[in-house]
Amino acid sequence: MHQIAAFLLTLSLVAPLALGDDALRRLRVDSDRAGTTAVVVSSNVPLVHTAQVFPVDEQGRPAADEAQVGLVLDRLDAVLKAAGSDASRVVRLHVVLARDDLRDAVRAAFAGRLDGREGPAWTFVGGEPAVPGALLAVDAVATTDAPTAGAAVARAVVPGFSKSQATFAVLPGWPRVFISGQAEPDEDLAAATRKTLRSLGDSLKLLGLDRDDVVQLKAFVQPSDAAAAEVVARESSAFFEGGTPPPLVVVGWKSSTSQPIEIELIAASPAPGGPDRLDFPPLPPLKPSPVFSRSARVNRGSLVYVSGLMGPENATGAEQVRSVFDDLRAVLDEAGSDFRQMAKATYYVSDPAADAALGAIRPLLYDPDRPPAASKAAVAGVAAPGRGIAVDMIAVAP
Numbered sequence: 523m524h525q526i527a528a529f530l531l532t533l534s535l536v537a538p539l540a541l542g543d544d545a546l547r548r549l550r551v552d553s554d555r556a557g558t559t560a561v562v563v564s565s566n567v568p569l570v571h572t573a574q575v576f577p578v579d580e581q582g583r584p585a586a587d588e589a590q591v592g593l594v595l596d597r598l599d600a601v602l603k604a605a606g607s608d609a610s611r612v613v614r615l616h617v618v619l620a621r622d623d624l625r626d627a628v629r630a631a632f633a634g635r636l637d638g639r640e641g642p643a644w645t646f647v648g649g650e651p652a653v654p655g656a657l658l659a660v661d662a663v664a665t666t667d668a669p670t671a672g673a674a675v676a677r678a679v680v681p682g683f684s685k686s687q688a689t690f691a692v693l694p695g696w697p698r699v700f701i702s703g704q705a706e707p708d709e710d711l712a713a714a715t716r717k718t719l720r721s722l723g724d725s726l727k728l729l730g731l732d733r734d735d736v737v738q739l740k741a742f743v744q745p746s747d748a749a750a751a752e753v754v755a756r757e758s759s760a761f762f763e764g765g766t767p768p769p770l771v772v773v774g775w776k777s778s779t780s781q782p783i784e785i786e787l788i789a790a791s792p793a794p795g796g797p798d799r800l801d802f803p804p805l806p807p808l809k810p811s812p813v814f815s816r817s818a819r820v821n822r823g824s825l826v827y828v829s830g831l832m833g834p835e836n837a838t839g840a841e842q843v844r845s846v847f848d849d850l851r852a853v854l855d856e857a858g859s860d861f862r863q864m865a866k867a868t869y870y871v872s873d874p875a876a877d878a879a880l881g882a883i884r885p886l887l888y889d890p891d892r893p894p895a896a897s898k899a900a901v902a903g904v905a906a907p908g909r910g911i912a913v914d915m916i917a918v919a920p
Contacts, residue, residue: 545665546613548640549856556633557641560828560853561613562919563665565820566695569613570605570666571738571788572598573689573769574659576651580682584655591624591631594660597683599635604680605690606667609635612642614827614914618651618659618773619905628658645830645914647870648903649774652743652751661771663827668692675737675790677766686755687767693737697791700818700866700916701725703742703897704808705784711743711750715757718785723761725805726789729817733761735789736768742784742899746774754783775899786897795821800865800918802892812890813881818865826857826917830870835908839875843883846913858919861887864894866916872903873910880911 545567550559563569575598577590585593595609602608609632617628625646633641642662651659668676677688704725706717726732739758743750751772758767768787775784795801798821805816831849833842854860871877877900884893894915904912 546611549853551640554629554633555636555638555640556629557644557829559643560826560857561643562824562826562857563613564824565698565822565918568666568668568695569693570602570607570662570664570668570690571693571769572601572605572662573684573687574618574652574661574771575601575683576653576656576659578653578656582653584653587657590657591627594658595631595635598660598662601680601683601689602662602664604678605664605692607664610639611666612662612664614643614645614663616645616661616771617905618647618649620648620650620657622648622903622905622907624658625905643827643829643914645868645912646905647773647901647912648872648905649901650746652746652748652772654748661769666692674792675735677768679766684755686759687770689769691737691768693788693790697793697795697819697821699729699731699789699791700895701787701789701805702814702816702895703784703786705781707780709779709782711753711782712757714781714783715754715785716761718783719757719761722785722787725808725817728805729791729803729819730793731789731791733763735791737788737790738769738771739767740771740773740786740897742773742775742897744775744777744782746772773899773901775901777900784897784899791819795819799823799920800863800892802895812893813884813888814867814893814896816895818895820865820918824919825865826854826859826919828853828915828917830904830912830914832904832906832909832912835906839873839877839910840879842873842876842909842911843879846911847883847887850913850915854917857917859917862889862892863918864915865918867894867896868914869896869898870901870904870912871898871910872901876911
């Protein structure tokens with residue numbers, strides 16, 4: 523409670539940045555105005571990253587099915603308000619859906635809160651949210667009026683949400699770092715989580731960062747249920763040594779029993795970056811790859827948040843992948859970016875043929891010296907019928 527009170531007191535005493543929706547440039551606004559293909563925001567603009575929000579009451583009980591979409595957006599509104607933001611300033615919404623038919627309902631309900639203003643980039647993934655009875659889970663990235671100049675990452679716990687982790691964190695206008703998903707094998711989820719978090723801690727040290735610089739953790743977990751999420755939250759709390767752990771997002775994935783979890787993170791980098799807008803620091807002893815970097819650091823320029831792109835309905839896996847990358851090339855070009863300026867990729871794959879096509883196309887399109895940091899998750903679905911892959915990207919533009 524004291525953390526959010528202190529944060530809001532600071533927010534009320536310091537003159538706001540007053541960035542508003544003008545801080546965002548939205549490309550290819552959808553006809554319903556609920557979303558856009560990409561959102562461009564300067565990398566020196568502070569960004570709120572939320573934890574997952576579920577359609578539950580303060581005791582953690584899920585709402586009736588027909589009330590869940592409205593409730594989850596009400597709760598997201600409360601988090602954004604606490605963070606000095608609102609729905610019109612959301613850059614990206616990431617949604618886990620238990621039912622594909624809720625996709626349009628979520629978009630329509632969110633559009634209703636925009637009052638005709640243009641919506642964010644969206645990424646949907648199919649699967650069971652990590653709360654029993656919940657049909658969806660939402661997390662967001664948004665601009666904020668929070669005063670962060672010269673300040674460290676600010677984490678806050680909002681009353682009525684999880685007490686085991688921050689409800690949101692504010693990434694200041696510093697260089698930002700994306701660390702690819704890391705996974706340490708162990709059939710015991712708790713042990714695998716501990717080992718993976720230690721590996722990520724070693725990576726932070728190599729980058730001159732520490733745990734206080736972490737803005738968000740995203741864990742791909744098997745199984746994705748309440749018990750597994752609690753294990754991950756507990757191990758995260760232990761890793762952050764009694765402080766407030768950063769916001770946590772949990773997504774179910776399909777993996778071997780020896781590798782039940784993979785974790786990626788976003789961090790702020792107080793140290794000045796290199797001369798390039800985007801560089802890719804190695805993380806030895808982790809092996810380099812020609813199709814993904816172990817980390818990516820955005821030093822300056824603008825961030826381009828690209829919606830989860832999908833191919834045509836009922837197309838072959840190869841056709842879907844080609845369509846995704848054709849669309850990606852076009853929208854990056856429109857933003858003033860290209861395949862050499864991609865910072866972070868997330869590949870959600872439910873079709874083996876699409877997975878194989880993704881593996882074949884990346885070496886042809888990516889510069890092997892600067893592929894994006896990435897996570898690839900085999901998932902139950904991408905929350906859209908007749909599709910087997912969804913790809914979202916964060917790129918850098920001048």
